[in-house]
Amino acid sequence: MILVLIGVALLGVAVELPPFGERAVPSWNEVARHYLDRSLNETGASSVVAGIITDYRGFDTLGEVTVLFTAVTALLVVLEGRSRP
Amino acid sequence: MDDLILRTVARVLVPLVQLCGLAIIAYGHVSPGGGFAGGTVLAAGFVLYALAFGQEALDRRLPERTARTAESLGAAWFAVLGLVGLAAGRNYLANVLPPGSPGRLLSGGIIALVTAGVGLKVAATMVTLFRRLMGGEGGERP
Amino acid sequence: MTELLGKLYHNGFYATAAILFLTGFYIVLADNHLIKKVIGINVMESAVFLIFVATGYVEGGRAPILTAPPGPGGYINPVPSALILTGIVVSVSVTAFSLALVSRIYQHYGTVDVDELARRRGPEP
Numbered sequence: 001m002i003l004v005l006i007g008v009a010l011l012g013v014a015v016e017l018p019p020f021g022e023r024a025v026p027s028w029n030e031v032a033r034h035y036l037d038r039s040l041n042e043t044g045a046s047s048v049v050a051g052i053i054t055d056y057r058g059f060d061t062l063g064e065v066t067v068l069f070t071a072v073t074a075l076l077v078v079l080e081g082r083s084r085p
Numbered sequence: 086m087d088d089l090i091l092r093t094v095a096r097v098l099v100p101l102v103q104l105c106g107l108a109i110i111a112y113g114h115v116s117p118g119g120g121f122a123g124g125t126v127l128a129a130g131f132v133l134y135a136l137a138f139g140q141e142a143l144d145r146r147l148p149e150r151t152a153r154t155a156e157s158l159g160a161a162w163f164a165v166l167g168l169v170g171l172a173a174g175r176n177y178l179a180n181v182l183p184p185g186s187p188g189r190l191l192s193g194g195i196i197a198l199v200t201a202g203v204g205l206k207v208a209a210t211m212v213t214l215f216r217r218l219m220g221g222e223g224g225e226r227p
Numbered sequence: 228m229t230e231l232l233g234k235l236y237h238n239g240f241y242a243t244a245a246i247l248f249l250t251g252f253y254i255v256l257a258d259n260h261l262i263k264k265v266i267g268i269n270v271m272e273s274a275v276f277l278i279f280v281a282t283g284y285v286e287g288g289r290a291p292i293l294t295a296p297p298g299p300g301g302y303i304n305p306v307p308s309a310l311i312l313t314g315i316v317v318s319v320s321v322t323a324f325s326l327a328l329v330s331r332i333y334q335h336y337g338t339v340d341v342d343e344l345a346r347r348r349g350p351e352p
Contacts, residue, residue, distance in 0.1 A: 003249060003252065003253055003256075006249065006252065007245065007246075007249050010245035010248060010249065011235065011242060011245050013241075013245070014235065014238050014241035014242045014244070014245050015231060015234045015235050015238060015242075017238055017241050018282075019234075019237055019238065020237055020238045020239070020240055020241065020281060020284065021284050021285060021286035022285070022286060023285050023286075023300070023301075025282065027282045027283065027304060027306070027307065028285070028304055031306055032283075032304045032305065032306050035305055035306065036291060036293075036302055036305065039293075040293045043180060043194065043196060044180075044194055044196075045114040045115070045196045046114070046115050046292055046293045046294040046295075047113070047114055047115055047116060047117065047118075047119075047291070047292050047293075048291035048292075048293060048302070048305040049117070049119070049291060049305050049308050049309050050113050050114045050118075050119050050196060050200065051114070051196065052305060052306070052309035053119065053309050053312055054114075054119075054120075054195075054196045054199045054200060054203075055180050055194075055196060057309065058167070058199065059177070060313060061163075061199070061203065062163055062164065062167065063313075064121075064312070064313055064316045064317075065159070065160050065163055065203060065206055066160070067316055067317055067320050068206065068207065068210050068316060068319070068320060069156070069157075069160050069206075069210075070320070071210075071214075071319070071320030071321075071323050071324055072156065072210050072213055072214065072323075074324050074327070075213075075214065075217055075218075075323055075324060075327045076213075076217065078324070078327040078328060078331055079217050079327050079330065079331065115292070115294070116292060117290050117292065121312060121315070121316065214323045217327070218323070218326055218327065218330065
């Protein structure tokens, strides 16, 4: 019952979202245009996504690496820690 | 687990998969891909090797200590590379190297170096996760 | 009604994401097996990735490799693709950690069934 309600709500949202595949959607704003226009000169990387994740958002990627590192550390602690008697 | 077909196919496939992963890492700044995707493909090669030849073989080829060192090295490499930008008088993680000509392998300044570090780290992480979650008690016990 | 269905068909990727999310949510709610719950969370995460990346698509666009010629619709929006990478990394980490916890629970209690676990722990004090 709850699932049906949530499903109707989600599908309703899917109908009302900006149309798929068009350029005039809110997410196509000046940020994306800036990256597409200038990232070749500013970073020298022809792959815009690589330029974004390692140059413009390099600190974010450092955080991602930290997240992975923390996950492995937590996994080792959980799996190798001594279980309480 | 002692299957002739599996072992033969894996023997052919593992170098190709790992070469593919390395290529995705190396060309991360000129084509789709990058450190995360390439590192995962590289780790998939190791996982296939372990599944075909057993975890003991993986422990011989890639000891757990090496994987952990590679992991720490990848993360530390990233952080130290950020300090280079600071030393050059710009922001942390600033792109201080010359951009080079776009589309070539030697372009994009520090992006290729960062991608290499991330790829190393992700590959080591995935191998460690696989090894631990498979329940192998390999590796040194404290 | 026809117009509504047409819009839904045009936004097919978003509708697929909604259905995927529902599937994952149902698995998380209705299944007692802990590992299946982890799988359900992964399916829900896939739905989020799908809807996020689909917002960046442009009709006839190509991947944003600037040295390659653009498609008839130019390049796609690179920002959602770059942002969702963080989500994927977090998803992998969360999955690994949950699986580690499930593995410990199995070592300790010998079962991964939620009802069985609740029965063995007894009533909460």
